[in-house]
Amino acid sequence: MPIIAPSLLAADFTKLGEEIEMINRSEADWLHVDVMDGVFVPNISFGEPVMKPLKKICKKPFDVHLMVVDPDRYLQYFKDCGADILTVHYEACPHLHRTIGAIKELGMKAAVSLNPHTPVSLLEDVLADLDMVLIMSVNPGFGGQKFIENTYEKVRKLRAMADKLNPNLIIEVDGGVNLENAPKLVAAGANALVAGNAVFKAENPEAVIAGLKKA
Secondary structure, three states, rough: OOOOEEEEOOOOOHHHHHHHHHHHOOOOOOOEEEEEEEEOOOOOOHHHHHHHHHHHHHHEEEEEEOOOOOOOHHHHHHHOOEEEEEEEEEHHHHOHHHHHHHHHHHHOOOEEEEEEOOOOHHHOOOOHOOOOEEEOOOOOOOOOOOOOOOHHHHHHHHHHHHHHHHHOOOOEEEEEOOOOHHHHHHHHHOOOEEEEEEHHHHOOOOHHHHHOOOO
16 A cells, blocks of 8 residues: 655644644554745745644654755754655755765655656666655645646656666655546556645545545
8 A cells, every 4th residue: 555645735724733633543654744945946835833843743754845945954954853754856956865865864764856857767876775756746836736647657667767776665756646646656656645635625634545545
């Protein structure tokens, strides 16, 4: 069954405590936390003031996705905020191998995200060092976008690379994931799914999470 990581960005911020309690009760595996700086992507999200209090009540690991320029400056910061998995963008890291090593030295799992235009082949030389690759199935920065159909082929290519270089690699997909496309993504080789609106805007979020687990 795939790892399910509901995206905090889609939660109701007027009742975050209740939303986290729902995540704790549910079959979700991780909580996906999108961090945006208004530079690498147009939007701005949150950091320590939101993450630290939530870490105290959330029973699921924090899957932190940095959509920021110069992420190396913030590795220790987000470790201190409670990140268990830390994802940086290939497009934001001029010295990616060094960044991956620094994340691991801090005791976090290291992941790299690829924007829709970035080919998976560019990760070949670091794939063996990674715990996870996050494939963006929308352009990063906003929730509620339409799923990009080419994602299936991209996941298949990455899975073929991983089978040779890193069979234990987790392939995560983020953007427009729902109950309809989740089984196709898993069939293509994804084994972790980020879901935002599909979960938090649903009448029964826990049922949607359970459905995604069956993908």
